[in-house]
Amino acid sequence: MEGKKRTIIPFGPQHPVLPEPIHLDLVLEDEKIVEAIPSIGFIHRGLEKLVEKKDFIEYVYVAERICGICSFIHGMTYCIAVEEIMKLNIPQRAHFLRVIWSELSRLHSHLLWLGLMADAFGFESLFMQSWRLRERILDIIEETTGGRVIFGSSKVGGVRRDISREKMQEIVRRLKVFEKEIKELSNVFIKDASVQHRLCGVGVVSKEQAYALGAVGPTARGSGIASDMRKLGYAAYKEIAFEPIIESTGDSYARCLVRIKELFQSIDIIAQAAEKMVDGPIDIKVSGTPDGEFFARSEQPRGEAVYYIKANGTKFLDRVRVRTPTFANIAPLLKILPGASLADVPILILTIDPCISCTER
């Protein structure tokens, strides 16, 4: 420690690159980070406690509002957990609609992330282009569910809206055109020298480290761990052919590549689901109250989310506990920060795709 002077730089909760508040105390030696101490809890809203006030049907609306970006998957996972406790048999069509909306939300979340990433390394026109394309997905979401951010289409016992066959074909057609445009956009992320300069070799997490620290989602897959909860086969994923996308280098560039490839994968899954979708009802009538407990796991754009629900036979649940993907990814983040230079901190924080509002609920 001789001769080296340490400086502590507070980073966040307000910072131009952070869309949401996380605070890190960065301990620096010159420009190099030696330690990062996080503190979270700036936007705790007490949504888990709210389950005592709202009955189990109304709580879907609260679950959807846990996160503003992966709202549909939050609501869906909650519904799956309640349905499992109540042993409800959901119509097959509802399962396929859930897959389609999940993938649409993955598309818009990844495009949002690509834009934020471009903004973090100062590539403004790439940022604008990503968000411009994301707007198309939001339009599809608004046409099918009625909301742009909060879908509001999940409910216990199925889904609330249907997509007609013609509409579905039109969406698949539009996504085909869209695919060409994101190909053009992703070329910039994959090939451009300035992008590679900022991402390649920055923030490396080895496979062993990622496993030991419990990384989830693209952070884990970028390090070569093939963990994708969609493979569990919830909703209609068991009927869809896909393989988790993995990259082996484990740096920021690998995590970026995983997300880009997932864009194309999502479009493919939507096309498959549209083809395999069966006709029939979209929901069933729910009567009675849940009694029991269940762990539901789902793959969100940011990784695996776990919902634990305990019901007591009344219409108010005992407990809802959510483990969000960002919470699991904070540990790998703290591992990659030491050794990095201060200028890379915004990029490193963004590579885990932090969603603090769902972490703190």
Added chain:
Amino acid sequence: MHFFVILKTLVKNLFSKPATVKFPFEPREYPEGSRGQVVIDTSTCIFCGLCQRKCPTAAITVVRAEKKWSIKRMQCISCGACVDACPKNSLKLDTKYYTPDVTKKEDTYNA
């Protein structure tokens, strides 16, 4: 090594129409089925109060004796639970959103 890969996209953007709508001058087209604000047809409403009971944010108040239906617009989350619950189909979700305001007003409708 590739440089300026985005150039093609940028040149294309330069000669194409803007992606955004000049909002106050050009109207925003809402797609069919967009969840805007709740509208009520008081001529068919029977003031049963089902919408009040189903509302997850307690935004709706129904007074049966006075035939009064009121909604706190700022509290409404446009989920459509009241529309689904209405036995007489008096409630509808308009595609237009509620206009922004600085006070939390309550809109009241009488039969």
